[in-house]
Amino acid sequence: MKIRTRYFASFRETIGQNEEILTLHEGANVADVCALLLSRYPRLQAIMERSACAVNHSYVPLDTILHEGDELVFIPPVGGGTLPSQEHPLWSL
Amino acid sequence: MEPLILITHEPLDRNALVAAVTHPGAGGIVVFEGVVRDNARGNQVRYLEYDVYPEMAIQQIRAIVAEAQQRWGVQHAAVAHRIGRLEIGEASVIIAVATPHRGEAFEACRYIIDTLKMTVPIWKKEVATSGEEWVEG
Numbered sequence: 681m682k683i684r685t686r687y688f689a690s691f692r693e694t695i696g697q698n699e700e701i702l703t704l705h706e707g708a709n710v711a712d713v714c715a716l717l718l719s720r721y722p723r724l725q726a727i728m729e730r731s732a733c734a735v736n737h738s739y740v741p742l743d744t745i746l747h748e749g750d751e752l753v754f755i756p757p758v759g760g761g762t763l764p765s766q767e768h769p770l771w772s773l
Numbered sequence: 774m775e776p777l778i779l780i781t782h783e784p785l786d787r788n789a790l791v792a793a794v795t796h797p798g799a800g801g802i803v804v805f806e807g808v809v810r811d812n813a814r815g816n817q818v819r820y821l822e823y824d825v826y827p828e829m830a831i832q833q834i835r836a837i838v839a840e841a842q843q844r845w846g847v848q849h850a851a852v853a854h855r856i857g858r859l860e861i862g863e864a865s866v867i868i869a870v871a872t873p874h875r876g877e878a879f880e881a882c883r884y885i886i887d888t889l890k891m892t893v894p895i896w897k898k899e900v901a902t903s904g905e906e907w908v909e910g
Contacts, residue, residue, distance in 0.1 A: 688824050689896035690907040734829055737828055737829040738832075753894070756907065757909045758891065758893060
């Protein structure tokens with residue numbers, strides 16, 4: 681299946697493009713895409729660890745299963761400086 | 774009333790946002806304006822560059838305002854965020870809230886800006902004399 685990733689802020693500058701179409705195996709989840717991107721772009725490591733992720737415009741946890749045509753975006757820390765954590769993950773807001 | 778939500782490259786128009794929330798039943802209007810500061814963590818800032826994930830930012834702001842409407846009965850709210858390059862002293866965000874009594878307006882405005890800064894996918898890059906960096910806070 682294919683999904684679309686869009687890159688913003690530090691992700692866009694590190695990767696050097698605005699978006700990509702990724703081909704994934706059926707049943708792949710967000711964590712699989714993290715691993716794929718880290719293998720392609722090792723310099724993402726530090727920022728990836730501090731980022732939340734969104735599928736189709738909503739914050740989701742890493743074990744979210746992806747589907748054909750989904751839009752996945754990694755959200756590096758935003759202005760408030762509050763990092764998503766186990767106690768207060770962004771996707772629960 | 775539908776809240777006014779705006780993300781734009783253009784300078785923000787405070788008067789237009791206040792006008793958008795003004796109504797005969799309002800007893801108080803609270804306006805928060807965030808402006809670009811010339812220093813951060815000991816660095817001398819030259820300018821800021823804001824980036825946004827527009828579709829999600831609009832959706833998140835809409836959800837935040839809806840929550841404020843539910844908690845404080847806010848009927849009239851406007852939220853505008855500027856993106857792109859901003860110079861020192863320019864407004865990056867303006868929030869205007871009008872309610873029948875002042876207490877709700879203060880609380881709702883505070884809630885909207887605090888939550889916006891935590892959850893809305895808008896990022897800023899500080900371009901300082903010493904270098905540039907995507908920052909938090």
